[in-house]
Amino acid sequence: MRGYDTAWFHVAPASWEAVALGRLAKPVKRTNVPDARLLSLYLGEGIVPYKTDKVVHATSEDTSAYQLVLPGDLVLNNQQAWRGSVAVSRLRGIVSPAYVVCQLSESLDRRFAEYLFSCSAARFPYVNSSRGVGDIQRGLAWPLLKAQKFPVPPSETQAGIADYLDRETARIDELVAEQERLIELLRERLDAEADALFQSSKKARHTVVKRVLRPLSRPAVPGLGVVTAFRDGIVTLRSNRREEGYTFSSAESGYQEIRPGDFVFHALDGFAGAVGVSDSHGNATPVYHVCEAVALSDDLTYIARLLRHLGRSGFLATQAPNVRERAVDFRNWSTFGRLPIVLPPAEEQRRVAAHFDDQVAKINSLIDATEQFVELARERREALITAAVTGQIDVREMA
CATH class of the missing domain: 3.90.220.20 (DNA methylase specificity domains)
Structure with missing residues (x-):
């Protein structure tokens, strides 16, 4: 059996404990579920969004193998958990048999658990030397998943970390939202430029x-x-x-x-x-x-x-x-x-095309720079969460 990634052990405080997932979560099987919306995990995003607006009706479809997910459940895609398809759900819905649904231990602060299972520490990169990536993609059974160890601080520290991350991630999320709005405005400006330039001229x-x-x-x-x-x-x-x-x-x-x-x-x-x-x-x-x-x-x-x-x-x-x-x-x-x-006349065609391409280049340059900023901000967010939930930073010093 190959070892799990335990790099965080070298930086976590001595008061923190390495706890196997099997002690933190217990699989539950809630089948024959009532009418509900279908949920899906997006890789590495740490959320369980609705896959579609569709409600799956038990009266018209076979939902006997589907599982009910309640807010606060830990959900793992057993074919993609090694890539980060792990999250604590905030929603009620159903998932296919490809998911493992678990109730979390009372020893975990729910907000801390959301952050913990959304970061890179929640991935399952290794199983054993006889299983390649293709084998992993075919599914990790619970006996393998439950052996993954996670950094768990004392209860009061969990709450403090969650408070800190709630505050800091909210600031980053607000900044990202502002930049995404700027991108929308820049794209609207491009459309407005096109509307103005491609209007019919008198000689058209x-x-x-x-x-x-x-x-x-x-x-x-x-x-x-x-x-x-x-x-x-x-x-x-x-x-x-x-x-x-x-x-x-x-x-x-x-x-x-x-x-x-x-x-x-x-x-x-x-x-x-x-x-x-x-x-x-x-x-x-x-x-x-x-x-x-x-x-x-x-x-x-x-x-x-x-x-x-x-x-x-x-x-x-x-x-x-x-x-x-x-x-x-x-x-x-x-x-x-x-x-x-x-x-329009040929001369106007060339003038308009050249001007429009120039405007597109300038605006796209601004969009590219803004998108890079957003990407860096999201990377910063992920790094901050990982550092906090693995004990690499002492959030008490940053209060």
């Missing part, structure tokens, strides 16, 4: 997409990477962003070549912003419309920004049928080609 011409764009049909070029139109309006090789979560076709049947400067519109996600001018040479699936300008004077960047604005504003969603949740189907060229658009 009313037309449709098929009179402005001409579809290209090129066979795929072996050996090239895959080009993707992302929802932020960037069209580039997947390798320039990320490749996780995508399915690759080894035969590349039906793929098409995309060259730098091509107009690219994702026929299912274009309504959500997946449209732009490619900066890469590669291949893409047939779900994309790859085009050139009918009139050389028209600016493809402007047209792409205009269609992205029409998508994000909700206009495109009214022009084609929905085929799945949050998707609008423009795979038929005729449907896409009938889209009405209004184009």
Whole structure:
């Protein structure tokens, strides 16, 4: 049997005790549950949120294997506990058989327990040398889970730590909320910029997409990477962003070549912003419309920004049928080609596109900096909780 991570033993005060989970929590089985909402653990977030608004009705669905969770219960996902899917629930609901539901010992202050089981100390990183990660993911039985030891201070210290963390995390949460509101305001400013810039000018011409764009049909070029139109309006090789979560076709049947400067519109996600001018040479699936300008004077960047604005504003969603949740189907060229658009003179197109891209770059830079601040604040919050509940800091000195 491999040892558990007990680094906190080296810094915890002598008055603290290393207590196995089996002494802190007792599994309970509350099956044949009444109507309730379904709960789910999010990895590492230390909360048990409602998975959906759906109420599972025992009269219409088989809930015999589901378990009832009450506020104050410790909930562990036995397939993901080693990654931090552990939390004390504040809600009443039900969970699937993949979870272990426990009642906590009266020796634990409930607020302290919430913080303890939300931090990295509540993970189950090791089981034994014969089990790899794949085995761990298939489930940790309670006999293995209950052996994990946790740092437990005296009762009065638990309450003091909870008071300190309530105060300090509230300050961080307030700061994070302010920064997230700033991000919302910056994004609203971007939308306002788009609304102002893409309004019809007096000299604009009313037309449709098929009179402005001409579809290209090129066979795929072996050996090239895959080009993707992302929802932020960037069209580039997947390798320039990320490749996780995508399915690759080894035969590349039906793929098409995309060259730098091509107009690219994702026929299912274009309504959500997946449209732009490619900066890469590669291949893409047939779900994309790859085009050139009918009139050389028209600016493809402007047209792409205009269609992205029409998508994000909700206009495109009214022009084609929905085929799945949050998707609008423009795979038929005729449907896409009938889209009405209004184009200003070519010189104004170039001016507007350049100005808009400049504003987008500036605002996105502010958003990126704010998001980094939020991430650091959340990391600080997690580090503070971990330090407090493992005895690395004496909260009495910080009162």
